[in-house]
Amino acid sequence: MMAGYTPMIQQYLSVKADYMDAFLFFRLGDFYEMFFEDAIKASKELEITLTSREGGSEDRIPMCGIPYHSAPQYIEQLIERGYKVAICEQTEDPKQAKGVVRREVVQLITPGTMMEGKGLHEKENNYIASITDFDDGTFGFAYSDLSTGETKVTMFSSGFDEVLNEVSLLGAKEMVIPSTFKEEWQQRMKERSIMAFSFEDDNTGKSEYHHLLEDINQDKFCETISRLFNYLYRTQKRSLDHLQKVSTYQTHHYMKIDYFSKRNLELTETIRSKGKKGSLLWLLDETQTAMGGRLLKQWVDRPLVNEQEIIDRQSLVETLITAYFEREELREKLKEVYDLERLAGRVAFGNVNARDLIQLKRSLMQIPYIKDLLTKLSSEEAMTLSDRLDTCGEIVDLLDSAVIENPPLSIKDGNIIKDGYHTELDQFRDATRNGKTWIAQLEKQEREKTGIKSLKIGYNRVFGYYIEVTKANLHLLRDGQYERKQTLTNAERFITPDLKEKEALILQAEEKSIELEYELFTTLREHVKEFIPRLQALAKSISELDVLQCFATVSEARHYVKPTFSKERKMVIKDGRHPVVEKVMNAQEYVPNDCFMDVDREMFLITGPNMSGKSTYMRQIALTAILAQIGCYVPASEADLPIFDQVFTRIGAADDLISGQSTFMVEMLEAKNAIVHATQNSLILFDEIGRGTSTYDGMALAQAMIEYIHNRIGAKTLFSTHYHELTVLEESLLKLKNIHVSAIEQNGKVVFLHKIKEGAADKSYGIHVAELAELPEELISRANEILTSFEQKESVHISSPTNKEPQKQVDSDAQLSFFDEPMTVKEKTSNFKEKHVLDKVKSLDILDMTPMQALNTLYELHKKLRAN
Template identity: 50%
Template structure:
């Protein structure tokens, strides 16, 4: 039987926002890119669902955001109604806790391997639907009321199951003890015979003790030998040989049978066998009756699971201060104080620094500069996640948000190779960039992070510049392009739809401080060596890098010179030092000047002094 399969539904690919698997991994929609686990993903942040079915549906929605504005708004209306009505929402959550996995149970019914406990779980799930319908009907909201009117709780089915099965049936349907009394007259007669036979056995045991004088005589049963009278070895002499026939010898006892006991054994075992067979037959009939309701159960499951996700979205919006996004037909973006939902979730409350993102109809590309670790990638992913959340019907992490309905999302984020397919890191980079250039439209969203870094400086810079120009002239997609090629910031002079923005950073007492704030215009420098210092690179490496940087700056290596094929980092260049101290001594003085002795223990201060002495000796 294929009754567990739901009716196939056709749909056009163009009904959903398109994202390649690499895009979904880069944006960490359902699992962390580093651990492969749920924690650290957008799914982890949004999943406040109560049922297992709800979690599965939320994953499906994240992988297939809507393009239909009407369907998006229908979801938003449900979320808004549940957000506004706390008590209805809580009543629904309490009832959903009693709903088992209807999708899984329907499948087991169709396969014919559902057990009595699972059928009872199905009945309890149907019973839990009634208070959900009542809560929706009493909400006073027309959207919620209409939704509740479309839910069929399958009351007759639930009643037939609960009237047939006992309250706590065993797992196996073949061992009996699953059907209620009163369901079958024949079954009740068999049970009466069984109960009467067991009472007769108890009476016989008492009478035989009195007749024989054996106080520890007992009547027992096992599957191999049936019923027997057991007497200990010490009392064998008291056994009446004219009535007892030896059946089995044990180490410490003897077992006997009598004609009277044998007769009742046949009656009891026959009643038990017929009772068990009849119970299984009745259960099979019930299971077949339930099977006829599978389409209705599947529809009920779809309604309840969607409601579960709507409630989760409402809870997210309330707990995390998400706003209801609106949509623009003019291809403009206006996000006020937007936040990255996952990063915000892992930081202490209130510590995340929000940022605006405003791109009018005439702006298609933001060229983003600034130091590593300053938040460029977070800012880029933030927009993509806000757009995806908006198009699945969720509210979004911002004070306000106005967005176009994107048809596709493309990313080129992170450095990774594909050894299985024989692709280097740079080949993967170019392949992902090509996907966007070939398939993006003016309604798409493109996120490019550090394009061209996998090859020589001038090659990379030239490719990055050409890609930006192609996106600007030919594609017109909304694009966030992060780069360390500061020379590219001059493109705003020739490309009217491109604007420069940068992530703010400042340097105080030789220390780099990230502002995590997006500001207009290009960044003045990359602060690469400062970031390397934060990463803990050896002091010798940092000194050598600083020396090389000065050489490059002295010879004008930062200016693009098409005739020059290779930068000579190690050629001797005369650099005039104004300060007679060596560079490494200057660094040590800077470090000493920044130490706050009030925050150090005497032992820590002694260790610092020892480190400084060792550094000077090395020089």
């Protein structure tokens, strides 16, 4: 196939064969060119002109290209859309090449390996992850942020759903998997917005990174992380000295918040806008550094379950709250600290510039001041953190002596290194400066000698230095005074032997000076690389300090209180508020509410009108628990909380169109996830379970779930509903209590008080809410008529405003009433008045069934009886 193409196109096709899933940026002079399908696709994605060229075959081949200096912006566009880009550079001097210049791919840029650019958000990690499925059904899961060097690994033994949840929570941009990985699993990850998949079958440990696995002593962990490392080393083709030692983690060491619950609680982004604004992270983020912003998100995603670790965070938050002036000064110093984590990555990658190093120096110059401020706080926690801050004084001294304060962006054009840093460089500079002084003096002398005031000495790269005289003044020159070099429209350019001699000295000195400066800079960069582990340790400490001052700042500004933790499974929240809603309301008064639960009050059944605040109340309980367990203060006047191992929510309704699941199916799957995995130490929030099906189906499922959670799990549970029939369960389920959100009617209008009170609500006010939504008056009036009819008649039919024949009436006595009284299954059968019905029920072996099985059996019988 290649025989018909030119040698250069053959070379292109040979390289492209190894990168079929990527755009190949093929370097030709000052351009990156793309050919064939890459060119067609890139021209559409990047909106650049598609052309063609002779390739040696009979037909012209498609081609498009971009200037090499503009490549970063085009690469970012492709990466943001989930593509990969292979950078193929000339690796041979064209002057020395025999035939086609040798070219090789020097880096593969993918969504998970971005090191710089607008696509790399400063307060978000850019994770790449790998999964290894083992024959025994377990899964190894590893992830790394190449821009910071963070790398972690864990194992899962409960099936792929557990892995999928971790993938979703992490927000990885790219997944590295074996080629045998199931298509079904890949599809499910695509549904969770994984941007790119890459295949790596080599999971054997290599010497290049063996030192990073020193603390890993399990073969499965090593195989899992080796798959990821092999992919990174193979595709990046350069030093990855900034990769940190691999650490293991266990998800049960943190509060588990599944993907659905994280979304429903809007922890890091809102459901509607998919943006940060309006989320808990948005509320909390008063961090001053990019590193602190990333760590804050990690803490929100993974609240602690170890009480002592929580208390350790609380202690420094408390200290910072009481030291207002020191905290404000600390915030100002933190603003001056550069992103040390990502800087270390760029140093290792070799793409750091002189401005980055000046930023590093200025950042490190803040550390002594920060250490001094922590010492002034006079607390044990502050002193411990101060001791961990490494000032890295050697780097500061080195950079201060070597690099000028305002260097250029390019590292190849000189003017980076300070005078006095290197003797030979100073000599070259002196020669250059003296030569230019000589030329300036020569220009002055020649003007005086010739009497031509407009005479000037200029320079260009083609002719070097020259003397330029306008044609109007040529008559003032003596014959043979200068050697003619170039004729212009309005002037003549000349040279002299002395000028050419001085030119050689100047240009030689300049060229050598620039070359030497580049060598000195790369040596300096390599020296800074030796400090990467110390810089990363410093970055970790600064990040923690930044997040804790952030907690203190938010807690003081919003009047939060320090929570305590109950060992008796008691939850006391006085004057609790929803932190985000409270902030959004601004000057409006937020109505606080209490929550008291203990071993005798494990479950709340919440009733009340729509729009009254049931969902807000439920969410604020969960957010209060999460805030407490990340070490922050909480929005209340008093809070004594259990430490929850998991939080589950089923709030809101939305179809999952990608996977083809209805609202009701999504609801059932989320409910199942909670019921299957919750423990006695979990928190469950269920909002309006059963709305997506018929009334009887919905009530049956809701009651069965309540009974199951109450009798089998014992988790702290808030269950809101419009099925008022369920409120009688308080009489039979000892740990269930009815509460409601109060509302009153004034002049026929409903007024929501947003206040939680004991007991069940007396009505739902649904029509009032419809009226507030400004539905047509005729419709509202008709709804009130129908409601009155329903409330007054024991036997009802669907009434109609037309003269059509009414539908068949349903005898209410013949209906199964599961909810009128909190009776046992045996007692419920006595509700059937007709003997043949009673006999059928008695013949069923249901007395030993679970509540769900019994309800399903009775409901199936109920449908058959009504059909007859």
